[in-house]
Amino acid sequence: MNWRTTIRRALRVIKRDPRRAFLSQWVEPNSIVFDVGAHRGELSEVFQSCGATIVAVEPQRACHGTLK
DSSP states (O other), rough: HHHHHHHHHHHHHHHHOOHHHHHTOOOTTTOEEEEEEEEEEHHHHHHTTTEEEEEEEEEOHHHHHHEE
């Protein structure tokens, strides 16, 4: 499997994500979302897939590397 196939499969999964379907009702493309308590950024990724710019805040230093 090449990298293009991997990316296509990942994009199909993201598009079918029920969290994305739910959040896209309120998150419009080019909006700014503050993810306070972002942890590892799972919801930040969903917001980003909706076309938003994310400002992620996480007080736990152990999670900072994952968010960057």
